[in-house]
Amino acid sequence: MGFSIGEKTRKIFFKKWLLNKGAKVDVTKSLKLLKKDRDFHFYVECEQHLWMSVSSKVVWNPYHDISKDDGSFKMNQIPPGHYKIVVWHPYVGEKTVEVDISSGTNTQLELTLP
Numbered sequence: 001m002g003f004s005i006g007e008k009t010r011k012i013f014f015k016k017w018l019l020n021k022g023a024k025v026d027v028t029k030s031l032k033l034l035k036k037d038r039d040f041h042f043y044v045e046c047e048q049h050l051w052m053s054v055s056s057k058v059v060w061n062p063y064h065d066i067s068k069d070d071g072s073f074k075m076n077q078i079p080p081g082h083y084k085i086v087v088w089h090p091y092v093g094e095k096t097v098e099v100d101i102s103s104g105t106n107t108q109l110e111l112t113l114p
Helices: none
Strands: 002-005 010-014 041-045 053-057 081-089 093-101
Touching: none
Parallel strands: none
Antiparallel strands: 002 010, 002 041, 041 053, 081 093
């Protein structure tokens, strides 16, 4: 089952049984139903095996990265300006910090989740 979680909503996008070993579900059409003003988190889970799940943050801009094993991340070609950086982990939580990006410089952040 796949569903999105908003601030006050939870919408099921698909519910399909995978009866054959190695079967796959194409969720491309379902993901196109996500709405920017409503959907912030996308979740996929198996209704039979609770340990089989995926939790994803929905990012509505081109500036994002998945952290490396050491926690580092890098985002290139961000235009100069004032931004909110959101760091998210499905079990630990989320932290938001504000940062100013200058042209032609590297900006270093050190963030710790709760």
